[in-house]
Amino acid sequence: MAEYRVGRYDYPGQLPGLDEELLPALRETLLRGDYVLGAAVDRFERAFAGYLGARHAVGVNSGTDALILALHALGVGPGDEVITVANTFHASAQAVVRVGATPVLADCRPDNYLLDLEQAEAAVTPRTRAIIVVHLFGQSVDMTEVHRLARRHDLLVLEDCAQAVGAYSGGARVGTTSDAGCWSFAPSKNLAAAGDAGAISLGDDQIAAALRRLRHFGQDKQNEHQVVGFNSRLDTVQALVLGHKLPHLDAWTRQRVAIAAGYRERLAGLPVSFQDGAGPGEHVYHLFQLRTERRDELVSHLRGSGVDAVVRYPHPIHLQEAFASLGRRRGDFPVAEDLAGTTLCLPLYPSMTADQVDLVCAGVREFFSS
Ligand SMILES: Cc1ncc(COP(=O)(O)O)c(C=O)c1O
Structure with a gap:
């Protein structure tokens, strides 16, 4: 790390x-x-x-x-x-x-x-x-x-x-x-x-x-x-x-929510989308998901610029070898398959500083402007 x-x-x-x-x-x-x-x-x-x-x-x-x-x-x-x-x-x-x-x-x-x-x-x-x-x-x-x-x-x-x-x-x-x-x-x-x-x-x-x-x-x-x-x-x-x-958990959650709101606001307008944040309750942002058709390139770009972006999860359950016996194939769950190929997680933890959030957002913006 x-x-x-x-x-x-x-x-x-x-x-x-x-x-x-x-x-x-x-x-x-x-x-x-x-x-x-x-x-x-x-x-x-x-x-x-x-x-x-x-x-x-x-x-x-x-x-x-x-x-x-x-x-x-x-x-x-x-x-x-x-x-x-x-x-x-x-x-x-x-x-x-x-x-x-x-x-x-x-x-x-x-x-x-x-x-x-x-x-x-x-x-x-x-x-x-x-x-x-x-x-x-x-x-x-x-x-x-x-x-x-x-x-x-x-x-x-x-x-x-x-x-x-x-x-x-x-x-x-x-x-x-x-x-x-x-x-x-x-x-x-x-x-x-x-x-x-x-x-x-x-x-x-x-x-x-x-x-x-x-x-x-x-x-x-x-x-x-x-x-x-x-x-x-x-x-x-x-x-x-x-x-x-x-x-300390609820205070940490509030920090997570604030950082996520910052990401959403500052990455608006780019060719990306996010997991719907509105729902029956408050999102606690264990992971911040960003969706883009250029996912793999963006992950490499961010990692190359010092941002530990990762993919969660690159393979849906039915396409894992361990669950081959379920007899499911590619195409059976198109939304899960699409998300597996297009989403990545931006770093998000309660003590992230404003500078670190800036760095992540700058990395994403730079990628789409190049
Ligand atoms: C959605 C989900 N379910 C279950 C687990 C399993 O938890 P554990 O790693 O503590 O066994 C995890 C985490 O690893 C998880 O993210």
Whole structure:
């Protein structure tokens, strides 16, 4: 990252109070030793549930496991179909396969790059058990419409909230109105651990208890295993890091939103377009997407001028070798395919300076003027 004048992340900038608060707490934990499901895990789970307005938050070791454990606890398995979107990170579909169910993909919309609910509804069959919506890049799917669709077909609703911590949909935070909100706190995320970490938010007491059991070898009590479980606990050390950062999250989101507004304003008039920022709630700008027919050239130009632009995601799910067994082909999900070939992410993190934003905008403008 050091070679870029505008990098992708600013980890030191996400650690206010490091010396005074976090390091002493880490030191104390390292010396005391309650590394597994220690007191800080419980504290973070309560704080995160409170932040969201959810009844429960259950910490697990990644966003991927959050999806897998949630599907498992809700009883989704072999013979079931689960609808999700072709334009997402691998894990959203991977989790479905990992519980033995079949992912059924639907295309996304060209305006907001999110699951097209009409196409999702057209994909429902008698075997469909659940729908996983993905609040991609920080923009929320319209949960009111998702719940209407789910009620019509008696489907479970899971939300992949990995990229949208803090976002709202219809007046509630994402991850609070469905059967399970699945969270990633991987280092790239808006609320980032110092390694892998995740959580599931939900309202049902029994499913929450089942998830706590599942993540911990299927036991409520040491050595009494009621079900075959997983080893997928949120580490105490990661819970300390996350609990330390959580009070700053909304301020960081406001900074992200301001930087994104600056990009939109200053790049207006160029032959580019953006993910629709208006929606059922506020976009939290995990990633700032810019669309241009000259995507690959622009990425090279920006990287050559010290701006760490990247592509998220260059291949939709159905064109990945891992999902060849779904039997889908190029042309099946034209919007997802188009976005995979035309979008890139401009750097965006809360502590970006005005000079850095200038540099990025100048790089994009220079590219289109040459
Ligand atoms: C949309 C989405 N879903 C799921 C995941 C999986 O999360 P994790 O990396 O914590 O397993 C990620 C991030 O990596 C993601 O971006």
